[in-house]
Each structure stands twice: as structure tokens, then as C-alpha cells.
Amino acid sequence: MRSISLYVHVPFCRRRCSYCTFYHVPHIADFESRFVDALLTELEAAVREIDSAFQFPTVFFGGGTPSVLNPESLDRIFNAMDPYLKRGAEITFETNPEDVTSALLDDLKARGVNRLSLGVQSMDVKGLRRLGRCTPKVNDRAMGLAVSHFDNVSFDLLLGIPDVSPEALEGTLECVLVYMPQHFSVYCLEPGGVMQRDVEGFFDAVDPERSADEYLHVCAALREERYGHYEVSNFAMPGYASEHNRVYWCGADYIGIGPGAHSFLDGERFCNVPSIEQYVAGTQETRGGTRRYEGRSEEERILEGAMLGLRTSAGLSLERLSCERSVVDDLVIRRLARFEADRLVLTDRGFLLLDEILLRITRAA
Numbered sequence: 023m024r025s026i027s028l029y030v031h032v033p034f035c036r037r038r039c040s041y042c043t044f045y046h047v048p049h050i051a052d053f054e055s056r057f058v059d060a061l062l063t064e065l066e067a068a069v070r071e072i073d074s075a076f077q078f079p080t081v082f083f084g085g086g087t088p089s090v091l092n093p094e095s096l097d098r099i100f101n102a103m104d105p106y107l108k109r110g111a112e113i114t115f116e117t118n119p120e121d122v123t124s125a126l127l128d129d130l131k132a133r134g135v136n137r138l139s140l141g142v143q144s145m146d147v148k149g150l151r152r153l154g155r156c157t158p159k160v161n162d163r164a165m166g167l168a169v170s171h172f173d174n175v176s177f178d179l180l181l182g183i184p185d186v187s188p189e190a191l192e193g194t195l196e197c198v199l200v201y202m203p204q205h206f207s208v209y210c211l212e213p214g215g216v217m218q219r220d221v222e223g224f225f226d227a228v229d230p231e232r233s234a235d236e237y238l239h240v241c242a243a244l245r246e247e248r249y250g251h252y253e254v255s256n257f258a259m260p261g262y263a264s265e266h267n268r269v270y271w272c273g274a275d276y277i278g279i280g281p282g283a284h285s286f287l288d289g290e291r292f293c294n295v296p297s298i299e300q301y302v303a304g305t306q307e308t309r310g311g312t313r314r315y316e317g318r319s320e321e322e323r324i325l326e327g328a329m330l331g332l333r334t335s336a337g338l339s340l341e342r343l344s345c346e347r348s349v350v351d352d353l354v355i356r357r358l359a360r361f362e363a364d365r366l367v368l369t370d371r372g373f374l375l376l377d378e379i380l381l382r383i384t385r386a387a
């Protein structure tokens with residue numbers, strides 16, 4: 023039986039965070055059912071297109087903010103995906119601390135969610151204000167509820183937040199480590215790069231050097247608490263690395279539904295139109311998805327293959343490197359990488375320079 027994972031993009035947010043560059047729209051309750059109609063139409067169409075028996079080994083609800091969905095919408099989505107779920111599938115649900123209540127978590131658990139992701143970001147009051155997020159008190163309550171309801175919990179943290187001192191970052195680490203979640207996802211704010219849509223000039227105040235220092239500090243602190251650093255931004259206690267994330271990094275098949283979703287099937291990439299209006303209208307019109315093929319050149323495929331390997335602690339097989347040996351040796355001498363058996367594995371410093379390293383090892387090929 024073929025394994026194909028599922029990503030469900032829920033684009034609604036109650037308000038906009040200052041640093042946000044993800045596709046999202048304000049949550050309008052009256053529109054929710056039309057969005058779910060489109061989502062289920064897309065799922066049906068995606069299932070029709072797969073010509074062999076398959077199961078979802080992992081499902082990930084991301085956003086936006088999936089925790090804004092009402093119970094009726096959740097009923098419809100879970101019922102639709104239920105026939106394809108593999109027994110024991112990892113089902114992750116992203117939540118916003120403000121939405122977290124005991125009732126919501128009981129409900130998610132009863133539906134089969136077995137991994138909860140919580141957008142904590144920081145425990146510093148100034149930092150959270152700067153991000154346009156909730157207060158530390160709300161975060162604290164949500165963290166307590168999360169770990170008391172689920173035994174597989176991930177907290178998201180943000181680094182490089184303007185106005186957050188090293189002491190305040192230390193305070194955040196102390197607060198979140200009280201709960202000992204099984205997993206952390208840690209992202210650095212960077213001017214430019216991935217987060218480019220700087221609507222309010224938020225990123226003008228972001229200092230990339232400070233983000234990098236904080237990253238190295240957090241990597242060391244989490245390692246000390248015995249979290250394994252298994253990917254650039256991800257840390258887990260033994261046995262708790264995200265199965266869904268692994269699907270992305272090892273090049274396994276997944277389908278994404280929702281306006282901001284991407285899919286990877288049979289070695290090819292597809293993406294949806296990041297516009298809820300076009301998404302809803304498009305799925306009605308075609309009774310299918312709005313998925314578009316994302317062609318890649320041979321060079322892009324090579325770069326992507328190297329990137330997927332190097333971003334994880336499994337590293338990249340030396341056999342797959344066709345650059346001069348001196349290029350790789352230089353990375354090791356500069357402590358940006360190390361050899362593990364026949365693989366090249368990046369260090370924390372190397373992860374910070376992943377893009378530059380990729381260009382060096384593929385350019386020299």
C-alpha cells in the first residue's frame with residue numbers, strides 16, 4: 023500500500039502578527055463553510071488522481087491558524103480523511119495559545135490528533151508585544167494545558183526578536199523548559215531571505231548577527247537538556263522527531279490541500295494559488311483543485327536534493343558530492359561541518375550558513 027502524507031492549510035487568523043509573511047486571511051465565520059467545501063472538493067479530486075491504493079501515514083494541520091475552525095468544520099474534514107488514514111498515523115494540529123482550552127484539546131484528542139504544535143514564540147512581554155502576539159500569561163496557560171492533554175507536544179520559538187535582551191531570551195528558555203515538551207521548532211527572524219514581505223518595517227529592527235548568536239545559544243541549551251538537533255530548526259527528545267517533517271526532507275510523497283498548500287508526488291512539485299477567493303472559485307469551477315505544476319531545472323533538482331540532505335542531522339552522502347574534496351575539507355576545518363562515517367553533516371554554525379554552503383558545494387560540481 024502506497025504512503026502519501028497530507029497537509030491541510032487553514033489560512034484563517036484572528037489577527038495579523040507583525041512578522042507574518044505566510045499567506046493568511048482574517049477569519050470570517052460565515053466564510054468558513056465555503057472554505058471547507060472547497061477543501062473537501064480538492065481532497066476528493068486529489069484522491070481520484072492517485073491511481074493506486076494509498077494511506078496517509080501522517081497528517082499536518084497548519085496555517086494560518088487551524089485552531090480557529092469550528093467543530094462542524096472539523097467534523098467534516100476529519101470524516102473526509104478518515105477512510106485514508108493509516109492505523110497509528112501521526113496527526114499534528116497547530117494551535118494558537120489564545121485558542122487553547124481544555125475543551126478544545128479534549129475535542130482534538132477525541133478526533134485522533136496525537137501531536138500538538140503550539141505557537142509560543144517567546145515568553146518576554148516586550149517581545150510578544152513587538153510580534154503582535156498574546157501575553158506570557160496566556161502562553162503559560164496554553165503550555166500547561168498542552169502538556170497535560172498530549173504526550174507529544176511541540177513549542178515554536180522565534181529568535182532575533184527586536185527589543186529582546188539576552189537575559190529575556192534566557193528567561194524564555196527557563197519558562198518553556200519547565201514544561202519539557204517533546205519537541206521544539208526554533209526559527210530565526212532575518213531581514214530579507216524567506217521573510218521578505220515587510221509590511222510595517224518590522225524587519226528593519228532585526229539584527230541578523232543577534233539572531234545567529236541566539237540560535238547558537240539555544241542549540242546548545244536544548245542539547246544540554248537532551249533534545250536532539252535533528253534538522254536546522256527542529257529539536258526533539260529521542261523518539262519524538264516529527265514524522266511529517268521527515269516526509270518533506272526525505273523526498274516522500276505528500277499532497278497539500280488549501281490555498282497555501284504545496285504537494286510533492288512522484289518526484290514533481292505542485293502548488294496552489296495563495297488566494298482564498300481564487301481557491302474557492304477555482305475548486306467550484308473545476309470540481310478539482312487549483313494545483314499548478316512547479317517545473318524545476320536539473321540544476322534546481324540537484325540543489326534541492328543537496329539541501330534536503332544537508333538540513334538534517336543525517337547529512338549528505340559523500341558519494342553524492344561531486345565538488346572538489348578540498349571544498350568539503352575546508353568546511354570541516356572551519357567547523358561548519360563534520361564527517362560521520364560516509365556522510366557530511368553540518369554543525370550548528372554550518373546550519374546558519376546552509377544557503378552559502380549549498381552554493382559552494384554545488385557550484386564546484
Ligand code: SF4
Pocket residue numbers: 034035037038039041042043044045046085086087118
Ligand atoms: S498566526 Fe501565523 S499565519 Fe497567522 S498572522 Fe500570525 S504568524 Fe501569520
